[in-house]
Amino acid sequence: MTGTEPQPIRIVGMTGRSAGAVLVVLALAAALPLVLSKYQVGLATEILIFGVLAMSIDILAGFAGRTSLGHGAIFGVSGYVVVYASAQAGLSPASAFVLGMIAATAVAAVFALLAVRTSGVYFLLLTLALGMIVWGICLRWTQVTGGENGMRGDVRPAFLVEHRPFYWAVLVATALVSYAMWRFVRSPFGLTLLGIRDSESRMKSLGYNVPLHLFVGFTVSGFFAGIAGALYAMFNNFVSPSTVALAQSVEGVLMMIAGGVGTLFGGFVGAAAIITLENVVSAYTERWQTVLGVTFILIMICAPEGIIGTLRAIAARGEERYKGN
C-alpha cells in the first residue's frame, strides 16, 4: 500500500463516490410510491422492514461468526409490546415504539447471557430453543398476548395511516438504522467482532474479553431487530404467535444468506429477492414451500456467499484479471 495516494474526502464516514451512490439509491427508493400501486408499495415497505431484520442477524452471523435462529422471536416480541402498549394500554405510537425497542433489547440481552459461551451449531440450537420458549409464552399466555388469536390494534399515528407516508417514514427509519449498523460494524468494536469471527483464541490471547464483546454484539443486534419488529407491528396493525415463530427466524436467516453473509446491505437484496419471488411464485402455484426449499438448497451448494457476495467475488476476479494485464 503506497502512502503517497491522496486521502479521499469522507462525508459521514463515506467517500464522496459512495455517498453519491447512496443518495441515488435513496432518491430512487423515495420515488417508488409515485409509480407503484398500493399493494406494491406495501411490498416495498415489507422489503425495507425485513431488510433491517436480515441486517441485524448479519451483525452476529457475518461479523461475529454466530448464526442465530432466535432473532425472529426478538423481532416479534417488539411487535407484541408495541401492539399491547398501543391497543391495551392506550399509549401513543411513539411511546409504544420505544417500549418495543426496549423489550427487544432486553430479550436479546437475556438470550445473549445464555448463549455467549457457545458457538457454531450449538449456538444455532440454543437460540432456536430460546426462540421456542418465547413462542410458547406468546402462544399460551392468553390473558396478555391474546394467545392463538394474536392482538389487533390501530398502532400507526394518524399522519402515517396512508400507505405512502408510511412507506416514506419506514424509508427514513431504515436509512438511519442502516447507517447506524454500518458505523457499528466498522467501529473498533465491530472490528473486534470480526477478529473473534476469524480466530477466537487469538483474540483471547490478545487480552480481549470475548464473551463480553459477544454479549454486547448480540444485544445491539437485538436492538436493531427490535426496531424492525416495531415497524412491522405498525405495518400490519396486528401481531400473532406466527410473528415470533421459528419460521420467522428461518426466513430472516434465509434473507441474510440470499443477500450475502457479512455484506450487511445484502440483507435488503435478500429480502427483496425472497419477497418478490414469493409473490411471483404464489400467483402460479401452491408449491411455494418447495420453491423456497429448492432455493435454499441451491444457494447452499452453488452460491453460499449470496447474491452480493457472489457479485463481489466476480468483480474481484475481474479486477485481478484487469490488474494482471
Place this chain on the structure above:
Amino acid sequence: MNRRQFLKNSTAAFAAAGTGVAPWRRAIAQAGPIRIGLLTPLTGVVASGGKEMVEGVQFYLDQVKNEIAGRKVELIIEDDASNPDTALQKARRLVEQGNCHMLIGDLLANTGLAVANYVKGTGTPYFIPIIAADDLTQRQRIKNVIRVAGYSASAFTHPFGDWALKQGYKKIATISQDYTFGHEQCGGLAQVFTEGGGEIVQQFWHPLNTADFSPYLGQLADLKVDAIFAMETGADATRLIQQYASFGLKGKIPLLGAMNATDQSVIRTLGEECDGIIAAAHFAEGSDNPVTQKFSKEYEAKYGKIPSLYGFSMYSGIMWIAEALEKMGGKVEDRDAFIDTVLKTELTGSPLGKTVKLDSYGNPIYDVQIRKVVKRADGKYWNVPIASYPGVSQFWKYDPETYMKQPPYSRTFQGIKKA
C-alpha cells in the same frame, strides 16, 4: 386446480359465450367479471379442510356454469397457510392487487380475525362460512363481515346441553382444544347443562396438536361421569377418538363430540372407533332429507369422498352470495346494497333442504340435528340424525341483549351455574 388453470378455463368459457353477439352489446352486457377472493389453508395444519373448502366453492360454480346474475365469476384462490400473518398478506394481495369485489373463506379463527381486522379498514365484504368465533357476530360485530351459511361456536352446543339433560346425564366432563373455538363450544354446553341441573365435573384443556392424549384419558377414566364431551378438530380429533377406543373407554363412557370431531374430514380415515359417537350440528351428510341426499350423492360422485362440513359450508356460502346477487342484478360494486341484500336474503337452495335466514346480527338460524356416527352399507361411516331442534338462534333461548352482557366464553368463563 390452481389459479392459472382456472383463469384459462374461465377465459375460454368467456370467449365461447361471447361469440355471436355484437361487440358493443357484449361490452355493455358483460360489465366485467365478479371477482371473488377465496382464502383457504392449502398448506399447514388444517390443509385437508382447506382443500375441501375449494371443492365446495367449485362444486357450486360448476353447477351454475361459473356465472352469477349474468356475469362471469373469476375465482382467485390464495393459500393462508393456516397462519394469520400469511392470511393478512394474502387478503391484502386479493383486495389491493387482485381487485376482488369480496373475500370469502378462511378456516382457523385466528386467520379470520386477522382478515376481519383488515377489511374493517377497507370495507370489503368478507364472508366467513367456516370461522366460528362467536364475537364476530355478537359483541365485536363488523358490518361488512358476514357469517353466511356459517355458525357461531356455541350455537350447536346449547341445544346439545339440553339433549344431554334429556338423556338423564347428570355429570359430564369435557376435554377440549385450548383456544377460543373450544372454549366457546364447551361454554355453550356447560351453561345450558348446568342451568338445567347438571354438573360439569372437570374440564381438560390441551394445546392444539397434542399427539398423546394418554395423560388426559387416564384422568377421565377415573372420574365417575355419565358422558364425556370432546371438542376436537382435525388431527386431534382423529387421535382422541382412536386413543379413547384403545384405552378401553369406548363402550364404557358415552362419547359426545363437537361436530368437527365427527366431521367427514375426520371419520373418513377412521374405523370402528368412531362408531356411535354423538354430536350436534346443522349438517348431517347421512340425513334422509331428499335435498341433502342429492347433495351428498353428487358430491361423492364428483370428488370421491362424502362431503364434510367444509365442503358443505362453502357450497352454501357461495350459493347464498349468488342468490343475493341475483336479487340485485349482479351489481356487486354497490357495496352497501350488496351487504344489505345478503343480510336480507334467505337461502332457498340449501342442501339442508330447508330455507335458512340470518338473524338481525348476521348469523344464520338453523334446525340443529343431534346426529350419530353409523356405518353405511358399503362400510363407510357417516352421520345420521337421531333428534332435532328446530329454529335455533345463536343466543339459544336467551334474550340477546342480556346474553351479550355476560362475558364471551373463555377458559375462565364457561357459563357454569353454581349449584
Place this chain on the structure above:
Amino acid sequence: MSTFQILNGLTFAALLFVVASGFTLIFGLLRIVNLAHGALYLLGGYVGFTVATRTGSFALGGLGAMAAIAAIGLVLDQGLLRFVRGNDLRQVLLTLGFAFVLNDLMLVIWGGDSFTVPIPQMLKGGMRVFGVFYPTYRLFVLVTGIVVFAGLWGLLNHTRLGALIRAGVDDAEMVEASGVNIRRVFLVTFLLGSALAGLGGLMGGAFLSLYPSADAEILVFSLAIVIIGGRGSLVGVGVGSLLVGLLNTLGQVMFPELAYFVIFGPMALLLAFRPLGLFGRAATT
C-alpha cells in the same frame, strides 16, 4: 404420578428414543444437524402406512419404511450434502431446505388428512399390567424401544463397525489416517440413522397418527433430546428420551400452561452451562 402416567411417559420416551437415536448417530459421527430428520420420520410413516394398508402387513410396512427412508437418506447425503462437506452451517441449512421440499411433497402425495397406521390384530386391545389396563400396542412400542437400544448398544460396542463409529465420533481424522475408509462408515451411519427415523414414523403413525406438522414436532423433541443427552452418546440419547418423554407427560398433566417451557427451559439452561449435554464429549478436532 400414577403408574398409568408413568407408562404413558415411558412409551412416548421409547418412540422418541428410536427417532432421536438416528439423529444422534448422524450428529455424533458426521457432525451434521439433520433438520430434515423430522420430515424423514413423517415420510417413513406415510410410506409405511401405504405399504401396510396395501399388503395388510405391519411388518412389511416397517421394512418398507426403513428401506424407503434409507434411500432418501442416500439421496440427501450423496446427492446434496456432499457439496457442502466440512461447513457445518451450510449443511444444517441445506437439510432445512430439504425438509421444506419433503414436507410439501408429502402434502401433495398424501394430502392433509390424518392417517393412522393399522396395527396387527394381535397388538390390538389392552392388557392388565402393574394394575392398570394399558393398550398392548403401546407396550409393544416400549419393548421395541428397548430392543433398539440393545441392538444399537451391541452394534456400537461389540462390532468393528461400532468401534469405528465410536472412534470417529471422537476423532474422525485420526480414523481416516489409520487407513479406514471413513467415507463408507459415514455413509452406513447416515443410512442407519435415516432408517431409524423411518421406523419411528411407522411406529408413531400407529398411535399418534400422521399429519402435516408431525415432522416439525418430532424434530423439536429430537433436538431437545440430543442436546440434553449429548452428542454422539447412546446412553445420552436414552437418558434424554426418558427425561423428555416423562417431562412432556408430567407437563401435560400438571402444568398444561407451560407446555413447551417444561422441556425447553431445562434444555436452554443445560446448553448455556453445559453445552455438551449430560453425556457428550468434546471432539478432539
